[in-house]
Amino acid sequence: MSHDSAAAPEAVARKLSGRRxxxxxxxxxxxxxxxxxxxxxxxxxxxxxQDAGVPRYRLLVCAGEEGPLRTTGGLELTAPHGLEAISRAGTVVVPAWRSITSPPPEEALDALRRAHEEGARIVGLCTGAFVLAAAGLLDGRPATTHWMYAPTLAKRYPSVHVDPRELFVDDGDVLTSAGTAAGIDLCLHIVRMDHGNEAAGALARRLVVPPRRSGGQERYLDRSLPEEIGADPLAEVVAWALEHLHEQFDVETLAARAYMSRRTFDRRFRSLTGSAPLQWLITQRVLQAQRLLETSDYSVDEVAGRCGFRSPVALRGHFRRQLGSSPAAYRAAYRARRPQSERASEADGAMGQAGPPPSLNHEGPSPVPMQTRRTAAAGALGAAASLSTDPGKPGPELYVAGRPSLPGQRSAP
Structure with missing residues (x-):
């Protein structure tokens, strides 16, 4: 199910030019x-x-700049067409861009703008969203990209409504997706829109992938982050918070450690990450609970205590809102997917574990080097930025009443 863009005037579909x-x-x-x-x-x-019931498209592979095009692994590609061929297409796909910090060629951006003006459907897969944003095609629109790059996309293009929770976002004539597998999801969605469920299902069977995936990117969030946030002094406070998640503390505690008033701390934290500090703290506690459920045999009650939740009830509520599942069900599903040998190895490791990881249960000065602590803190700030869609709100609800969002569907506020 795609995001409803009827309210956005920019998303009104233009009539396809006669030559396309x-x-x-x-x-x-x-x-x-x-x-x-x-x-x-x-x-x-x-x-x-067509033998499988999938209607045929005509593909034009176009070079966005002078070739040969060098790709990963040192391979060289020669595209059969140049930018001029885009003028015939009803759909233009940008599957990736080589750098999230460098501008794409202006000639390619002009070609994308013309295609959009002439009614073509424009698609950006993963970092391809940066090309669409550079062309101005995402201004005022919802969009997504790989969660790791979402903070950079939001910072470089503040007029884009970046939503890193979604696998893909369909905004009518402009569509974007998250990372690699989500690109397949979006392409299947396009076939489904063009030719119906039966054709998309047939194609999914050929590709040996699910015809639809539920949920979003939040289950894959890590602590990676663009380096510019890691250099911020606030990262020191975040590093302390990450190392003391097993303790019960609140945002006032963090503000005091930053030598700021609560109001100033909230404003500074939100300007840096786009997320309210309370929502960030809850998210980090849930992420830690997720890791412990995957790698230990602690009971749900013990996990709640080791992640700083005041009660198992609090853990269950926040866990379900963020991951669409109870902690027990999540653990069962995770272990069911693991090979028997790996499950046995994890169980052995958990039996020998006397307590939480060293960075979470120590008293006094941290044994973790400062650079490592700052890197982890930076990553957690990045996760906060990736989970925010509106700096004016205290933080998004990641799921609708505990039900996983469908791909491309925005969750209720």
């Missing part, structure tokens, strides 16, 4: 792009699968 054809898909490639992401639209739209 709906069945023609142009894929725009650049040098330095990852080969896996680049190959996704080539496989979905470029292979004839």
């Amino acid at each position: 054809r709906k069945e023609i898909v142009a894929v725009l490639l650049f040098s330095g792009g990852p080969i896996f992401e680049s190959s996704i639209p080539l496989s979905v739209f470029g292979i004839d699968r």
